[in-house]
Amino acid sequence: MKVRDLIDKMGLTLFSGELCLDKEISGGYVSDLLSDVMGNAAEGQVWITLQSHKNIMAVASLKDLAAVILVKGQAPDTDTMAHSIEEQVPILGTDQEAFETAGQLYHLLNA
Amino acid sequence: MEFRYEIEGGNFSRAGHASSAVKKILKQLNVDNKVIKRVVVALYEGEVNVVAHAEKGSMMVDIDEQRIRIRIEDSGPGIPDIDLAMQAGFSTASAAVREMGFGAGMGLPNMKKNTDQMHVTSEVGKGTQVEMITWFRQ
Structure with a gap:
């Protein structure tokens, strides 16, 4: 499944990175600890988090993640969005909590 | 080939550059x-450690055909007990x-x-000073 399809199926907000929605999703990772993501997330995964500051994009880009989903209505600041465009990792959003978001993603990827 | 990058202590907006x-x-x-x-994880954790703890630092990277050697040095508080x-x-x-999601005590172990x-x-x-070597042929 591509990031583009995920946005449609989960009704996610697209904050930034509309030019890089064709990345294939390999899985998901849920964490708010940046070192945990750095150490354990894998290429192509979608990262679900409530952290919305600029450093999430450095991590997402270094790890070649497919996209970041901000939960609980969190919105990225302009710096974070600029970095997302530069690094070509889309930032998506939802009002749901991480539990529901991860559940839906898991279901979609394993359906 | 050698490269050197300066790291600014406290400036999280540049962490990762x-x-x-x-x-x-x-x-x-x-x-x-x-x-x-693997190397990227070590680089980023080392860079963030300087940003989070030190006043300033530098990352020196030396690459040859066999390996990459990374040396990160900072001016800062130092570590009283390295094993700890x-x-x-x-x-x-x-x-x-910690509120930003850093400081979980995973940096050095990740490196x-x-x-x-x-x-x-x-x-x-x-x-x-942290020196790390990774061989290209695993």
Whole structure:
């Protein structure tokens, strides 16, 4: 499944990175600890988090993640969005909590 | 080939710039993707440690055909007990740094796990030096 399809199926907000929605999703990772993501997330995964500051994009880009989903209505600041465009990792959003978001993603990827 | 990057203490908005630059170089040199993935973790954690704890620092990267050697030096508080600092979960990061999702005590263990050799030296009140080597042929 591509990031583009995920946005449609989960009704996610697209904050930034509309030019890089064709990345294939390999899985998901849920964490708010940046070192945990750095150490354990894998290429192509979608990262679900409530952290919305600029450093999430450095991590997402270094790890070649497919996209970041901000939960609980969190919105990225302009710096974070600029970095997302530069690094070509889309930032998506939802009002749901991480539990529901991860559940839906898991279901979609394993359906 | 040698490269040097300056790291600004306290400036989280630039954290990751040096790591990202080195990653691009390794890709250009066609280094094995698995090696790049490991090295990037060590680079970023080392860079963030300087940003989170020190006043300033530098990252020196030396690449030859066999290996990449990374040396990160900072001017900062130093580490009184390196063995303790190496323990997963131990951190002296401030509350503000922890709130951003850093300071979980995973940095140094992540660096050790993702390099072939790592050596840390430190002097309290002066600074810390970390040297890491990763071989391209695993």
